[in-house]
Amino acid sequence: MKTLPFTLAAILLLAACQKPAADDAATTTEASTExxxxxxxxxxxKGYAAANDKMHASMGNIAEDADVAFMQGMIPHHVGAVExxxxxxEHxxxxxxxxxxxxxxxxxxxxIKEMQAWLDTKGVKAEKPLTAADHAAMGH
Structure with a gap:
């Protein structure tokens, strides 16, 4: 990939964007404050906040396989960058x-197309279904 520096920066940003799970009360209070x-x-x-919220919601569940986890996490991360x-x-x-x-x-x-194609060859969906714990961590 010609965009190795951007990919590396995206990996670091992805890691920094991960939010530790909190208990329901703290998460609810945080959502109200936000x-x-x-x-x-x-x-x-509002546009940036919506893109950010959508990106983080799509990155909630992390696969056990490191390669799959990378692809599944980077796709919504890149979609967020596009948005x-x-x-x-627009503004x-x-x-x-x-x-x-x-x-x-x-x-x-x-x-995104390249990562989706890789996942397709592995028979893996781009977005891994979220679990109840993922929803709780996001304040849902």
Whole structure:
């Protein structure tokens, strides 16, 4: 892959994005606090927050096989990057940011296809079904 530096950065970001499981009361309080914090967000902030929430929800369950776990985790991570780039294109004004957002979309969509193809050859679904523990960890 030509995008090895981006892939390595994505791995590090993926690891940093993992949220430890918390008890239901703490998770519920945290979700309420987050909802209150986003109430005053503008359209761009709401778009980024929605992309972030969707990405994390899709990354909830980690497969035992390290290779499968990587692919299953990176696909929603890349989808999140694409969605964030689309928010930047919709709301951003800086030509450099917009150009980079377009590059991100092209690169991430190509890598998503590559990862999906790898999973397909293994007979594995891109998204592993979430368990009750995954939902609890996400405040559901």
């Amino acid at each position: 909802a209150d914090a986003t109430a005053s967000y503008n359209a761009a902030q 964030m780039a689309k928010v930047a294109l 951003g004004k800086d030509p450099e940011v917009r150009a980079l957002a377009e590059k991100v979309i092209a690169a991430q969509e190509a890598e």
